[in-house]
Amino acid sequence: MTFTPWRSLGKKTGFTESSLAETLEGGQSFLWAKTASGSWLGTWGDNITELRIMSGSLEWRTPKQRTLERKEILRYLAIDSEYDAICNSLPWRSDPVLADAMKRFRGLRILRQPLSETLFCFLLSSVKSIPQIKDLCLKTAREFGEELVPGIHAIPTWERLAEVAEQDLRALKYGYRAKYVAATAARLAGEPDFLENCETMPYVEARSKLVELPGVGSKVADCALLFGGAKLEAFPVDTWIAKVMSDRYGMVGWSLDQIASFGRIHFGPYAGLAQQFLFSAVRAG
DNA sequence: CCGCAGCCTCCCCT
């Protein structure tokens, strides 16, 4: 596979090796992998991109048969003029736990992934570790997804997934998640505008709409909306976040929904970004 | 409204 020449996005993106790695592989997306040369190769929707940091500057290239505009990379990676202001607006001044996490992962972003594939990946995520989720996603893409370039496949559309028998998903070791995917695919195939409508709704409405889907509870809905719907006020609470909120914020015995409500209020309109900083920090130890 | 077992499979542990 031949690639375009490397192009620079500049030194001012704020990405460091650490925050780029954490952004691409820290549990937001399951479709990136580090290459032998230390760069990152990944997909979102029909897009393929390779990223690397050279002398402090973020660089990108694509396969020649599937090129992208610079602005599409900037959009996906959420590299925009608002980032610094958003970080600054988080309550780090009065929150030393958050301040420490932000310092350790300076430059960490919330990706702008397609809602459809983000929902799919998180539907597989329950009681799975990141490597296991990646494995399921890649197997599914290879089996049922469009081949974008030789050897690299997209996550299949919900329309395509609706044609797949639950039994064939079980064969890929989905376990009990197979019936969630099959049932959600059936519903979305019958309502082609469902996800598009969710994207245009305010966060609270979109969340209650998503939770109607089989296998989608508050955590999966929040992840889909934060990482795939650019709803930055979503505050997904998984076991890691529950642990940090219990250990560091004294919220011992709080329910997951209570923690989520607290998070949205305490961290504000960009609570999801705060969540990602905390998540990275607690996972790193 | 809350709490809890069960669900698939994998992995780690004894």
Add this chain to the structure above:
DNA sequence: AAGGGGAGGCTGC
């Protein structure tokens, strides 16, 4: 060496 317990949740009771 085989078997128990738990893992980045959801559902139904």
